[in-house]
Amino acid sequence: MASGSMQSATTSPVRWTTSDLKIFEGDRVNRYEIINGELFVTRAPDWKHQAACINIGTVLKLWSDESGLGQPAVTPGIVFSESDNVIPDVVSCKSRTFKTTTE
Secondary structure, three states: OOOOOOOOOOOOOOOHHHHHHHHHOOOOOEEEEEEOEEEEEEOOOOHHHHHHHHHHHHHHHHHHHHHHHHHEEEEOOOOOOEEEEOOOOOOEHHHHHHHHHHO
């Protein structure tokens, strides 16, 4: 290497997949999500946050039962692909979409 010149190293970012999450199975303190192959680690939601999610889920469930148009869920693990695995707080899915996505 010539005097005064700098050499830079190129690194490839790690691309996380759903199967990589197995290494965190025992951790109940953090939430692990993968978005476009990138790992996001956050603290698990606190009691007030979870209570708000349950309240929203309850309203959605009552509406869903009355209308028959949807199916709510609180903190479901959703896998869109091997590199997209998220845990939204509350989800509501149209009934006909729910049937095709859970089969």
